[in-house]
Amino acid sequence: xxxxxxxxxxxxxxxxxxxxxxxxxxxxxxxxxxxxxxxxxxxxxxxxxxxxxxxxxxxxxxxxxxxxxxxxxxxxxxxxxxxxxxxxxxxxxxxxxxxxxxxxxxxxxxxxxxxxxxxxxxxxxxxxxxxxxxxxxxxxxxxxxxxxxxxxxxxxxxxxxxxxxxxxxxxxxxxxxxxxxxxxxxxxxxxxxxxxxxxxxxxxxxxxxxxxxxxxxxxxxxxxxxxxxxxxxxxxxxxxxxxxxxxxxxxxxxxxxxxxxxxxxxxxxxxxxxxxxxxxxxxxxxxxxxxxxxxxxxxxxxxxxxxxxxxxxxxxxxxxxxxxxxxxxxxxxxxxxxxxxxxxxxxxxxxxxxxxxxxxxxxxxxxxxxxxxxxxxxxxxxxxxxxxxxxxxxxxxxxxxxxxxxxxxxxxxxxxxxxxxxxxxxxxxxxxxxxxxxxxxxxxxxxxxxxxxxxxxxxxxxxxxxxxxxxxxxxxxxxxxxxxxxxxxxxxxxxxxxxxxxxxxxxxxxxxxxxxxxxxxxxxxxxxxxxxxxxxxxxxxxxxxxxxxxxxxxxxxxxxxxxxxxxxxxxxxxxxxxxxxxxxxxxxxxxxxxxxxxxxxxxxxxxxxxxxxxxxxxxx
Amino acid sequence: xxxxxxxxxxxxxxxxxxxxxxxxxxxxxxxxxxxxxxxxxxxxxxxxxxxxxxxxxxxxxxxxxxxxxxxxxxxxxxxx
Numbered sequence: 001x002x003x004x005x006x007x008x009x010x011x012x013x014x015x016x017x018x019x020x021x022x023x024x025x026x027x028x029x030x031x032x033x034x035x036x037x038x039x040x041x042x043x044x045x046x047x048x049x050x051x052x053x054x055x056x057x058x059x060x061x062x063x064x065x066x067x068x069x070x071x072x073x074x075x076x077x078x079x080x081x082x083x084x085x086x087x088x089x090x091x092x093x094x095x096x097x098x099x100x101x102x103x104x105x106x107x108x109x110x111x112x113x114x115x116x117x118x119x120x121x122x123x124x125x126x127x128x129x130x131x132x133x134x135x136x137x138x139x140x141x142x143x144x145x146x147x148x149x150x151x152x153x154x155x156x157x158x159x160x161x162x163x164x165x166x167x168x169x170x171x172x173x174x175x176x177x178x179x180x181x182x183x184x185x186x187x188x189x190x191x192x193x194x195x196x197x198x199x200x201x202x203x204x205x206x207x208x209x210x211x212x213x214x215x216x217x218x219x220x221x222x223x224x225x226x227x228x229x230x231x232x233x234x235x236x237x238x239x240x241x242x243x244x245x246x247x248x249x250x251x252x253x254x255x256x257x258x259x260x261x262x263x264x265x266x267x268x269x270x271x272x273x274x275x276x277x278x279x280x281x282x283x284x285x286x287x288x289x290x291x292x293x294x295x296x297x298x299x300x301x302x303x304x305x306x307x308x309x310x311x312x313x314x315x316x317x318x319x320x321x322x323x324x325x326x327x328x329x330x331x332x333x334x335x336x337x338x339x340x341x342x343x344x345x346x347x348x349x350x351x352x353x354x355x356x357x358x359x360x361x362x363x364x365x366x367x368x369x370x371x372x373x374x375x376x377x378x379x380x381x382x383x384x385x386x387x388x389x390x391x392x393x394x395x396x397x398x399x400x401x402x403x404x405x406x407x408x409x410x411x412x413x414x415x416x417x418x419x420x421x422x423x424x425x426x427x428x429x430x431x432x433x434x435x436x437x438x439x440x441x442x443x444x445x446x447x448x449x450x451x452x453x454x455x456x457x458x459x460x461x462x463x464x465x466x467x468x469x470x471x472x473x474x475x476x477x478x479x480x481x482x483x484x485x486x487x488x489x490x491x492x493x494x495x496x497x498x499x500x501x502x503x504x505x506x507x508x509x510x511x512x513x514x515x516x517x518x519x520x521x522x523x524x525x526x527x528x529x530x531x532x533x534x535x536x537x538x539x540x541x542x543x544x545x546x547x548x549x550x551x552x553x554x555x556x557x558x559x560x561x562x563x564x565x566x567x568x569x570x571x572x573x574x575x576x577x578x579x580x581x582x583x584x585x586x587x588x589x590x591x592x593x594x595x596x597x598x599x600x601x602x603x604x605x606x607x608x609x610x611x612x613x614x615x616x617x618x619x620x
Numbered sequence: 621x622x623x624x625x626x627x628x629x630x631x632x633x634x635x636x637x638x639x640x641x642x643x644x645x646x647x648x649x650x651x652x653x654x655x656x657x658x659x660x661x662x663x664x665x666x667x668x669x670x671x672x673x674x675x676x677x678x679x680x681x682x683x684x685x686x687x688x689x690x691x692x693x694x695x696x697x698x699x700x
Contacts, residue, residue: 004632032668034633041639066660067667231679232663238670 002026004038011042016049017386024078031242036070043077051570052082053256058109058159059085060093062120064234072245079249079408080258080366091120097149100156111160111255112153113248117211117235118166118189121145125188128173135188142166143195150203158486162251163200164211165193170220204463204485207251207413218243250408257471257482260389260409261363262311262341263302264354266372267323271299271335273397276322287332290398297401299334302371306339309419310410311361311426313342315353315370320345341426350377351384361426362535364474364571369409373400416465418512425536428508446541446609450507453542454613455515455549458492458499465513466501470530474571476543477532478564478578483518496520497529498553502546504537511537517550526554526600528564531578538574541607547582549612551604562598563587629672630691637664650687669695 002022010019023039043050055076059065069085076083086107088096093114096102104112119126125138146163153161172178172185179186193212200206215223218240225237236244253259268275272295273285285292306312312335316323323345327337337343342360344353350372358365366387372378378390389409393400412419436445458466467485474480483491491497502515514534519526528550533543554562564579566572580586582604584596598604606612621629627647634649635642638656651657657665666685670676675698677685685691 030672032633032671033664034636034668037636037639037664041636064663067664070664225676227676227679227682228666231682234663237676238667241667 007042011046014049016046019046020050020078021382021386023074027074027078031071032238033067033070033241036074039074039077040070047082050077050080052077052080053258054082054084055111055252055256056084056107056109057086057252058088058104058107058112059115060088060096060104060112061115062091062093063115063117064090064232065115067234068241068245071241072248075242075245075249076252079253081252081256083252094145094149097152105156108157109159111162111252112157113162113164114149115164116166117164118169121166122189122192125185126169128185130188133183135183135191139188139191139195142192143199146196147199150199150206154203154486158205158484158490160205160207160255160484161203162207162209162248163196164209165196165213167212167215168220204489209247209251214243214247246408250411251413253408254411254413258409259367259411259472260310260369261367261472262313262357262361263305263369263371263410264313264315264357265302265370266350266374266377267314267316267318267326267345269373269397270371270400271295271302272326272330276326277318281325281329284326284330286330292332294397294400296332296334298397298404301401301404303334303339305404305410307420308410308412308415309422311341311363311422312339313344313357313361314340315344315350315357317347317350318345338427341429349380349384351381354381354385354388362475362538369407371404373397414464414468416468416512418465418514421510421512424509425511429536431508432506443609446607449540449609450611451504451540451542451609452506452611452613453502453504453545455500455502455546458488458501462501462513463488463492466499466516469513469516469532469534473532473534474569475535475574476538476578477530477569477572478528478575479530479567480569480572481518481530483530491518496522500546500549500553502533502542502549504542506540515542515546517546519550519554521554521557521559524558524560526550526557526559526562528562531564541610543578544582544605544607545610545612547578548604548606551598551600555600560600562600562604564596566594566596568592626695627688627692630669630688630695633665633668633672634661634688634691637661637668645688647689647692648687650690652686665691673698 002025007019007022007026010022023042027035027039065087069087073083073085086103086109088104093116096104122138122142124130130138150161153159166189168186168189174184178184197208200208222237223240224235228234228237265271273291274283276284286295287293302312327333342357344357354368354370355365358368365385369389369391370381371391373393381388382390391404391407393403432449435448463485467483467488470481470483488499492499498519500517501513503513504511514537516530516532517528518530519528551562566576566579579596584598586594587597588595631642631645634657635645638654638661640654640656649657651662666677666682673695681694685694
């Protein structure tokens with residue numbers, strides 16, 4: 001375990017990322033409230049060096065959650081989030097949600113957690129005082145209560161809300177008889193949880209944490225500790241707080257945009273047993289028997305991530321022919337070359353290869369996670385590129401798959417069609433790159449792509465994806481303003497605002513919804529509040545098409561001037577020259593923030609090799 | 621774990637959860653003479669000790685843990 005002196009001296013010598021790594025190690029070995037508080041105290045003065053995303057979290061609760069707070073804040077810190085936490089009054093969650101003057105609304109959270117437990121919400125059910133005849137009425141009442149509270153929150157706040165489901169008792173009051181028929185205690189709790197899910201699904205920004213499943217995962221009998229409950233009214237045991245904190249982090253990462261977009265994997269002893277260059281195609285371990293089946297489980301977990309929209313890439317020290325032969329000829333392989341958007345099979349360092357992959361895929365280095373069985377490779381990547389999320393693997397392949405599945409940086413709260421199809425976009429991308437090699441001029445290349453776009457006002461069907469793009473897009477994003485689904489909905493309903501979404505495709509495939517322009521109108525000035533494109537389509541003049549569309553729309557509604565800011569971030573340098581390149585002139589500048597203006601009496605040209613699809617006509 | 625190491629561990633935990641400098645925590649420190657050692661700190665001390673020592677204290681043990689010295693007594697008796 002790293003000792004405290006080493007951490008303090010790393011901070012004193014301004015090695016901030018190394019200090020953070022050491023603190024993570026110390027905390028993971030003993031995730032106690034004391035160690036969490038040590039971490040928070042040491043990190044406080046170096047926070048501005050850690051590029052943290054701020055997040056205000058309100059915890060509304062019916063039980064003692066206080067020991068959770070430092071643990072949650074420490075884990076959030078390791079994941080790049082500066083969590084500011086407000087804990088609501090003990091069992092006062094209804095009042096706080098219903099009272100417009102409550103501390104909750106004063107605090108103005110980004111995210112609220114409603115942490116309740118069955119014995120507080122439905123005591124008659126927990127204590128076995130209700131009868132079978134009551135069970136449906138109880139479930140309906142609990143559902144209606146939740147719906148009422150969500151309504152109250154929504155009328156005053158756009159905060160995301162995370163609801164805990166209600167947990168089952170370890171021993172139902174009626175014993176094994178509870179499982180007979182469908183009006184038992186556990187079945188009634190299931191009914192309440194179903195109601196809760198239905199209510200959550202009807203409301204934007206409301207998510208369900210399956211608290212009962214979480215307890216089951218770690219063991220119901222060891223989750224709580226009767227001594228703590230009877231002496232301190234604390235239903236969780238010492239080890240359970242960190243499990244609960246890690247589960248909340250799974251929600252906070254996608255809500256704060258701190259997720260990984262790509263997984264870079266090693267091959268030998270990671271997705272098959274043995275070294276193909278030495279053991280040969282028939283000598284590697286992969287198949288129905290241990291350890292081959294353990295590696296098969298790893299591959300299954302990786303395929304599941306691919307289905308979730310995570311981009312896959314390979315970095316392996318191997319002769320390319322040896323490695324590729326396994327993909328082509330080994331019968332047991334679940335992963336195929338088509339799953340991978342980029343491959344680096346060579347003898348260069350992993351760090352160097354990972355940097356190349358990031359630039360080939362056009363994603364930030366901090367959007368990459370790395371899976372390798374070799375602790376030395378992991379350590380090297382951690383040291384040379386601390387931004388990369390390095391996944392720790394236990395000794396022995398039997399637990400590799402579970403380690404990968406428990407990694408929180410791949411969590412998503414919504415899965416769009418774009419996420420599901422992402423793998424095939426990148427395959428088409430490789431084919432486009434080959435075409436570009438053969439094209440004579442850039443314009444020839446654009447023409448040969450046969451790009452078609454559709455630009456339309458946001459609809460209920462596209463709101464989720466539009467919000468997701470504002471939250472995730474970093475590089476081609478002029479202002480990097482992050483919006484929730486609720487905020488997009490509000491803007492779409494406001495006559496002064498316009499939210500346009502761009503969908504694109506070319507002869508190699510559909511890109512899906514990849515561009516967003518949000519504008520507002522004031523007098524004769526139209527201001528571009530947000531303008532962003534997914535990195536998948538940058539450099540194909542789709543950006544010009546979207547800007548031209550914005551200008552035309554503004555001019556046709558009587559605007560004379562188009563304005564837009566460039567607000568610099570650590571990542572959006574690629575969009576810095578966008579406005580001047582399109583004939584805008586700078587009218588204001590301070591601290592790197594630049595305001596540009598365009599006179600709408602001139603037409604802002606549409607790139608004629610991009611076809612605009614009007615509603616109803618086919619994409620291609 | 622040596623006696624010295626155990627004392628250091630307990631003092632560290634008390635200092636960290638009470639958010640005071642380690643120098644202010646002595647064997648005699650208790651909720652009565654260390655203002656920052658409040659009921660929440662007490663909960664966090666118990667939880668941290670349980671995780672560090674891999675033992676779940678009984679309600680009777682928790683009731684006895686009211687100073688650094690008393691905590692050490694409970695831990696020593698437990699280990700014996």
